[in-house]
Amino acid sequence: MQTPVPDYLDEVRETCAHEGDDGEVASYIPELADADPSLFGVALCTIDGTVYASGDAEHRFTIQSISKPFAYALALADRGLDTVLEHVGVEPSGDAFNEISLEQSGRPRNPMINIGAITTHALVGDADTTPADRVRRIREGLSAFAGRELEVDDAVRRSELDTASRNMALAYLVHAQGKLEGEPHDAVEGYIEQCSLLVDVRDLAVMAMTLASGGRNPVTDEQVVPAWVCRQVLAVMATCGMYDAAGDWMSTVGIPAKSGVAGGVLGALPGQVGIGAFSPKLDRFGNSVRAVRTCERLSRDMGLHLM
Ligand code: DON
Secondary structure (H helix, E strand, C coil), rough: CCCCHHHHHHHHHHHHHHHCCCEEEEECCCCHHHHHCCCCEEEEECCCEEEEEEEECCCEEEEEHHHHHHHHHHHHHHHHHHHHHHCCCCCCCCCCCCCCEEECCCCCCCCCCCHHHHHHHHHCCCCCCHHHHHHHHHHHHHHHHHHHCEECCCHHHHCCCCHHHHHHEEEEEEEEHCCCCHHHHCCCHHHHHHHEECCHHHHHHHHHHHHHCCEEEECCCCCCHHHHHHHHHHHHHHHCCCCHHHHHHHHHHCCCCCEEECCCEEEEECCEEEEEEEECCEECCCCEEEHHHHHHHHHHHHHHCCC
């Protein structure tokens, strides 16, 4: 007899919770240091829009770097592939997410690391878009991916903005290379607001399934971005989404994914499933220990590996 999906997810979550409690909650954004490390949720969304969830599935946390593939999708849809590629590359950096990873041309190496994500943020909209309109476009775009209106956690936003010297430095550097449109300070401020959007694991699962369905949200049926955009985004997630652990991730889990420093992980298997997982403690690459473990288990049990 087959186990019903919710019971199966409970079992996966419990096993992964008991496999140890290593890792550290992120603290370089002061507000994130207060997260309850015991929180742990997981959700799956299937191609017909059915969502299964287990654990702290209602708990909302800031999306952080998981916003990067979606802002990249909007930039591609708004500006086209050639213009985006003039500003940001598609090669893994081999460095940490907050490193100065530039190619010789001055282009950030990819849109999944901070330096490339700040550059990508500034490309959303068109040359006349104001910083406030750009943030609105991103909030509405990410909400369309999730199928509900997402809100900003203002305490996290302010906390990150107060300690943003490194991201500011990255933005000024790209600006000096001629690859960042507009004012560096505006780009970082908008990027931080993008990272402060609140999601739960169900949102992540639906957002992932939308990417994995050629841009059509399986719950609302809205075509959020064109299919070619999703192909580009998923390709870059596959090689750069888990930072310097991307190779290990691709060999063990084998699906395009993105992590965030609040503890979220999103995985998208084209045409099949969207995964959202969350627990605050991170490994040395900045990926949630329990969420990574959960994805490894789901991939193994359900045969999700692309290869
Ligand atoms: O810019 C930052 O540092 C954060 N807003 C996002 C970093 C992040 O999520 C890295 N991922 N694991």
